[in-house]
Amino acid sequence: MFVLAAASRPRSWYIGVRLINMDNNKIVIPSGAQFIIEELAKHGHVAYVVGGCVRDSVLGRNPADWDITTDALPEEVKAIFPVTIDTGIEHGTVTVRIKHVSYEVTTYRIDGDYEDGRHPKDVTFTRSLEEDLKRRDFTINAMAYNDTDGLVDLFGGLEDLKAGVVRAVGNPTERFSEDALRMLRALRFSAQLGFEIEKETFAAIRTLAPTLAKVSAERIQVEVLKLICSDHPERMEQVAMSGLSAVFFPEWDAMLSCKQATVHHCYDVGHHTIVVMQGVPATKTLRLAALLHDVAKPLSKKTDKKGLDHFVGHPSLGAEMAKEIMRRWKLDNATIDEVCRLVRYHDERPELTPRNARRLVHRIGVDYMENLLVLQHADVLGQSDFQREEKLERIELLRSLYHQMLEEEACLQIRDLKVNGQDAMAMGIPKGPQIGEVLEYLLQQVIEEPARNEREYLMGVLEQWKNSEANR
Numbered sequence: 001m002f003v004l005a006a007a008s009r010p011r012s013w014y015i016g017v018r019l020i021n022m023d024n025n026k027i028v029i030p031s032g033a034q035f036i037i038e039e040l041a042k043h044g045h046v047a048y049v050v051g052g053c054v055r056d057s058v059l060g061r062n063p064a065d066w067d068i069t070t071d072a073l074p075e076e077v078k079a080i081f082p083v084t085i086d087t088g089i090e091h092g093t094v095t096v097r098i099k100h101v102s103y104e105v106t107t108y109r110i111d112g113d114y115e116d117g118r119h120p121k122d123v124t125f126t127r128s129l130e131e132d133l134k135r136r137d138f139t140i141n142a143m144a145y146n147d148t149d150g151l152v153d154l155f156g157g158l159e160d161l162k163a164g165v166v167r168a169v170g171n172p173t174e175r176f177s178e179d180a181l182r183m184l185r186a187l188r189f190s191a192q193l194g195f196e197i198e199k200e201t202f203a204a205i206r207t208l209a210p211t212l213a214k215v216s217a218e219r220i221q222v223e224v225l226k227l228i229c230s231d232h233p234e235r236m237e238q239v240a241m242s243g244l245s246a247v248f249f250p251e252w253d254a255m256l257s258c259k260q261a262t263v264h265h266c267y268d269v270g271h272h273t274i275v276v277m278q279g280v281p282a283t284k285t286l287r288l289a290a291l292l293h294d295v296a297k298p299l300s301k302k303t304d305k306k307g308l309d310h311f312v313g314h315p316s317l318g319a320e321m322a323k324e325i326m327r328r329w330k331l332d333n334a335t336i337d338e339v340c341r342l343v344r345y346h347d348e349r350p351e352l353t354p355r356n357a358r359r360l361v362h363r364i365g366v367d368y369m370e371n372l373l374v375l376q377h378a379d380v381l382g383q384s385d386f387q388r389e390e391k392l393e394r395i396e397l398l399r400s401l402y403h404q405m406l407e408e409e410a411c412l413q414i415r416d417l418k419v420n421g422q423d424a425m426a427m428g429i430p431k432g433p434q435i436g437e438v439l440e441y442l443l444q445q446v447i448e449e450p451a452r453n454e455r456e457y458l459m460g461v462l463e464q465w466k467n468s469e470a471n472r
Contacts, residue, residue: 029145109124192231234274284335343350445458
């Protein structure tokens with residue numbers, strides 16, 4: 001057991017380029033969490049902030065949430081605070097509301113057997129902080145703190161933070177057998193913090209990787225998004241090395257083993273993808289689009305007689321595969337739609353005239369064009385040097401044409417037309433699918449020649465449409 005008292009702790013530590021900062025020899029706890037700790041103490045209990053908030057505070061980061069652990073039973077917590085919510089009371093967790101902010105307060109507990117590899121069959125409440133901390137996933141998440149006792153570190157979490165290591169608490173096989181998602185969480189923390197995974201911990205992940213199949217797609221999705229949106233999306237390579245991606249993303253394994261014998265590329269598909277992910281902003285949509293933009297290359301690859309590889313049709317096939325993968329991960333429809341559009345059009349290279357640029361913007365959608373340009377730019381930087389400058393100049397020309405359209409308020413969507421569905425129905429075109437068809441036809445006319453977006457002209461086209469339909 002190691003307890004570092006607040007008064008004896010040095011002001012800061014250096015971990016390579018990482019600064020661990022403890023201003024005034026203490027963690028600054030938010031007033032709401034501090035109030036909960038003090039109120040529990042007044043009623044004869046002990047409480048600490050615990051887990052990720054302690055880790056992040058020691059690393060000089062701003063914690064997103066402040067969780068509290070205590071020897072008080074759930075009913076005792078509820079009796080002390082006037083506003084509580086039974087968040088997970090069967091597992092000892094009560095949410096306490098202080099000035100409209102929620103804090104999860106959990107009783108020290110010992111977990112029972114994990115029969116499904118996801119949840120303990122039962123829990124036993126305990127008065128021992130050590131018993132509570134030893135059930136946690138990693139040493140860096142198994143530290144507790146209050147102003148009275150200082151930093152409570154029973155399993156070497158502080159040393160692992162200083163060394164930049166993700167290590168399971170106790171026996172890694174036991175920890176991962178309790179909850180298989182912890183294996184993917186290890187990779188996610190590695191990516192978010194820039195840490196390495198301790199040798200025995202990684203060996204246990206490789207052994208138990210198939211058990212990730214017990215975990216729901218929704219829980220896997222959360223960890224994957226946090227990983228690829230971190231500062232180190234390249235840790236997706238370790239996801240494959242661990243055997244985890246074979247369970248939820250086998251397409252990734254195929255990408256990493258797909259060579260590209262072409263003058264345009266210097267990496268295999270997987271490592272090219274990693275460079276592209278590193279080259280786009282860390283938003284969910286762009287990182288997913290970067291991850292999936294070449295997902296169909298292993299299936300579309302053809303090698304000619306000269307030994308050169310070709311990937312004809314991979315964007316359209318990739319959009320279909322991306323949709324299936326994201327549905328498998330239970331992503332929302334809006335994200336799926338935008339990512340699939342970006343995958344579908346990431347390799348579009350029309351002759352750059354204003355008309356062709358308008359056509360492309362219409363196909364992908366005005367709202368998605370800027371992200372397409374960002375993805376295309378990163379895609380080029382992830383390729384070989386062959387014609388790189390020409391490719392980048394072409395993207396900048398397309399960007400210039402697009403921005404010119406925006407400045408000129410060009411008509412690129414049906415809602416920008418000088419006529420609408422009401423005009424079409426007033427002309428006698430029946431309500432229903434025909435309205436959408438005729439408006440799309442008008443939009444195509446305007447995209448070809450922007451000057452046509454005049455009400456008089458468009459009403460004349462509507463008249464012609466109605467007459468032609470009547471004569472069929």
